[in-house]
Amino acid sequence: MPILEAQNLHKSYRQGKTTTDAVRGVSLTLNSGEILAFLGPNGAGKTTSIKMIAGLVRPDDGWVKLDGLDPHKKSRALKSIGAVLEGNRNLYWRLTPLENLEYFGVLRGLSRKVARQRGEEWLQRLGLVDKRKVTVQTLSRGMQQKVAIAVALIHRPKLLLLDEPTLGLDVEATQTVKTVVREIAASGCAILLTTHQLDIAEDLSDRVAIIRQGQVIAEQPTRELIRQFSGTSYNIELEETPDPETLLRLEHVGATAKANHIFVRGSEQLYDVLEKLRPLAIQEIKKDTADLTEVFLKLVQDT
Amino acid sequence: MLALFLAEVRRSWIQFIRYPSEAIIGVFISTITFYFLFTGASYVAGPSGSLATADGAERLDVLVIGYVLWLLMLFVLSEATNSLEGEAKTGTLEQIFLSPHSAVTVFLLRALAGMAIRLLLIAVNLGLILLITGSNLAFPPLLVLPLVTMLMAAYGFAFVLAGLVLLFKQVRQVLGGLQFGLLLLIGAPVENFSGVAKVMALMAPMTPSAGLLRDLMARSEGLDWGMLAIALANGVVYLALGFFCFSRAERMAKQRGLLSGY
Numbered sequence: 295m296p297i298l299e300a301q302n303l304h305k306s307y308r309q310g311k312t313t314t315d316a317v318r319g320v321s322l323t324l325n326s327g328e329i330l331a332f333l334g335p336n337g338a339g340k341t342t343s344i345k346m347i348a349g350l351v352r353p354d355d356g357w358v359k360l361d362g363l364d365p366h367k368k369s370r371a372l373k374s375i376g377a378v379l380e381g382n383r384n385l386y387w388r389l390t391p392l393e394n395l396e397y398f399g400v401l402r403g404l405s406r407k408v409a410r411q412r413g414e415e416w417l418q419r420l421g422l423v424d425k426r427k428v429t430v431q432t433l434s435r436g437m438q439q440k441v442a443i444a445v446a447l448i449h450r451p452k453l454l455l456l457d458e459p460t461l462g463l464d465v466e467a468t469q470t471v472k473t474v475v476r477e478i479a480a481s482g483c484a485i486l487l488t489t490h491q492l493d494i495a496e497d498l499s500d501r502v503a504i505i506r507q508g509q510v511i512a513e514q515p516t517r518e519l520i521r522q523f524s525g526t527s528y529n530i531e532l533e534e535t536p537d538p539e540t541l542l543r544l545e546h547v548g549a550t551a552k553a554n555h556i557f558v559r560g561s562e563q564l565y566d567v568l569e570k571l572r573p574l575a576i577q578e579i580k581k582d583t584a585d586l587t588e589v590f591l592k593l594v595q596d597t
Numbered sequence: 598m599l600a601l602f603l604a605e606v607r608r609s610w611i612q613f614i615r616y617p618s619e620a621i622i623g624v625f626i627s628t629i630t631f632y633f634l635f636t637g638a639s640y641v642a643g644p645s646g647s648l649a650t651a652d653g654a655e656r657l658d659v660l661v662i663g664y665v666l667w668l669l670m671l672f673v674l675s676e677a678t679n680s681l682e683g684e685a686k687t688g689t690l691e692q693i694f695l696s697p698h699s700a701v702t703v704f705l706l707r708a709l710a711g712m713a714i715r716l717l718l719i720a721v722n723l724g725l726i727l728l729i730t731g732s733n734l735a736f737p738p739l740l741v742l743p744l745v746t747m748l749m750a751a752y753g754f755a756f757v758l759a760g761l762v763l764l765f766k767q768v769r770q771v772l773g774g775l776q777f778g779l780l781l782l783i784g785a786p787v788e789n790f791s792g793v794a795k796v797m798a799l800m801a802p803m804t805p806s807a808g809l810l811r812d813l814m815a816r817s818e819g820l821d822w823g824m825l826a827i828a829l830a831n832g833v834v835y836l837a838l839g840f841f842c843f844s845r846a847e848r849m850a851k852q853r854g855l856l857s858g859y
Contacts, residue, residue, distance in 0.1 A: 307854060316854075342854060350694055351854045372697045384688040388612045400604035401696045401703070429615070445692075 295362060297374070297452045297484040298324040298347065303356035305342050316342045318508040319356070324453065324484040329475070331499035331516070332488045333586075335594055339508040340488045341380065344455055347486070348377055361452050373403060376446035377455040383438045384445060387431035391422055391441045394430060395448055402449035409448060416444035420474070436467025443474060447483070454478060456487045460494055472498060496520070496586035504593050512593050516586070523589045525582035528564055530556040533575040543570045598706070601698060605710035613714050624718055628725040631664050635730055658815035661732045663784045665723050666807055670751045670779050672715050677708070677755035678772055681762045694856055700847055701840050704759065708752050734814045742825055743813065747806035749832030754802060756839030760846030764855060783807045799827050802835045 305317040317339040324330050334340045345351040347358050349365030349372060358364060363371035378384055385394050392413050399409025417423050420440045430438060439459065446454060459475065460468045475498055479485050489495050495502065496516060503513040512519065532554040536544070541551050547566040550557045554577075558567050613620060635657075684690035693703050727734065758775075761768045787798040787808040798804045805828040812818040850856050 305854070345854065345856070348691075348695060350691060350851065350856045352848075352851045369697045369699065372695055375695060377691070377695055379688060379691055384692050386608065386612070386689060387687065388615050389608065393608075393611060397604050397608050398692065400600050401693070401698070403697055405600055406604065 296323045299359040304354045326482050329485045329499045331495035331502045334505035338505045374452045376451035378442045378446045379457045384442045385430045392426045398445045399448040436463045454485045492587045523584040526560045527582045528558040529580045531577040602706045605707045609711045673751040677759045735817045739820045740813045743806045743809035746828040746832035750802040750835040753835030753839030756843040760843040763846045763850040
């Protein structure tokens with residue numbers, strides 16, 4: 295059974311006489327250990343969708359099941375969910391990291407002893423043991439974000455909602471958060487990730503869903519989607535520029551050269567070209583691969 | 598439930614002791630305010646209305662009780678609304694709504710947990726005022742009963758305001774206007790009213806409880822159990838009304854997508 299099933303979610307907001315359709319028929323499914331990157335431009339309906347999944351916004355139509363339970367009808371369903379929402383730190387600033395972890399653990403149904411024990415484990419895991427006695431407000435943004443993620447996971451939910459988890463973090467903190475996200479997924483927790491940092495989405499996600507104007511316009515495994523938008527040509531970089539004789543041989547097999555860069559149209563010619571290049575030293579062979587940013591822009595702008 | 602209550606007690610206490618200066622300054626300012634009100638009132642009343650006479654002493658005691666109860670009610674109301682506004686800004690409010698406990702349960706336990714600290718601060722406040730004015734109030738253990746009924750009605754009111762915060766984000770202006778209404782409710786001498794006015798006063802929130810506290814503490818009279826039953830009914834009705842309004846507001850906020858974006 296999937297951890298998350300959201301079917302045909304609809305939500306409209308009325309402001310004065312104007313009605314805005316924020317979400318129009320969004321359906322998402324997420325299995326244990328899977329990371330789904332939920333991407334879209336600002337105002338596309340990501341946050342509303344996530345909040346409907348979390349039980350914070352009531353859908354006009356459609357339904358959500360978290361581990362088989364509807365969070366809008368059974369509050370027990372919320373035990374399956376953890377969330378770091380909207381770039382907020384979601385923490386009590388006057389409490390220390392451990393005090394926050396202990397409090398939120400109990401709020402999520404753990405005993406104090408278990409919450410404290412897991413809190414200590416999280417601080418150890420996130421390298422924050424030396425910060426256990428300082429208030430959250432004095433921590434760096436990256437450290438606050440790590441604590442917020444730990445707080446969301448203290449009750450070991452089956453689904454984690456992460457809204458912009460690396461926003462405003464430095465390189466090192468971003469790497470730590472990425473590592474933590476991978477480890478959490480590896481432990482079996484399903485993760486629904488939204489971010490505008492598409493390189494991070496590409497790096498972390500198993501699947502991608504792209505939403506535009508309230509509708510999901512693409513949903514596929516990340517590698518598959520990127521492959522579809524990638525070309526078939528290759529770029530070979532040599533250590534030095536080939537002599538004119540070699541260049542002529544390359545032209546015969548359909549390759550073009552510019553200084554020490556050789557362009558090959560398809561995989562059929564690749565081995566012919568490599569044969570002609572022998573014994574020149576090759577620096578790099580690279581396939582023309584799109585990245586998620588290109589895919590995202592093409593989908594969002596073309597549709 | 599007990600574990601959550603104890604967690605709320607710890608959270609409130611830690612936040613209080615970590616920044617005690619805020620609370621101490623609050624107590625100091627409210628005591629000074631009372632002192633100026635008190636000396637101002639004495640000056641306006643002149644020698645004929647002196648608070649040094651027997652009648653005057655009772656009036657002073659009534660004044661002190663009214664002021665301290667007013668402060669307590671303000672604490673209850675402003676804490677509920679301010680903390681909700683603050684939590685909405687830092688994102689902890691959403692985390693509360695993500696808990697398997699109902700929001701009403703969490704906020705009720707929170708109110709109970711914060712009560713001990715509030716009562717402690719009010720006791721310090723009262724002690725300072727008694728020291729300044731020379732007022733001589735009685736503190737029979739039975740005063741706990743009307744105090745509880747009063748707090749029930751006050752928390753009912755606080756839940757209504759908290760519901761408004763969920764829907765309208767800020768209710769500071771409402772709270773500002775309500776301060777004077779509270780003075781009227783707490784100061785209304787229900788014990789001296791009769792007829793329709795008495796019935797109206799008994800139905801008004803907190804008013805019967807305040808009358809009982811005046812009788813017990815300023816006039817050293819025994820507890821009127823009949824009146825206590827009315828005060829209890831008053832507290833129960835307003836608390837239930839508060840829960841109802843807050844639950845409705847939560848439902849509307851989820852419907853309109855208002856549990857964020859502060």
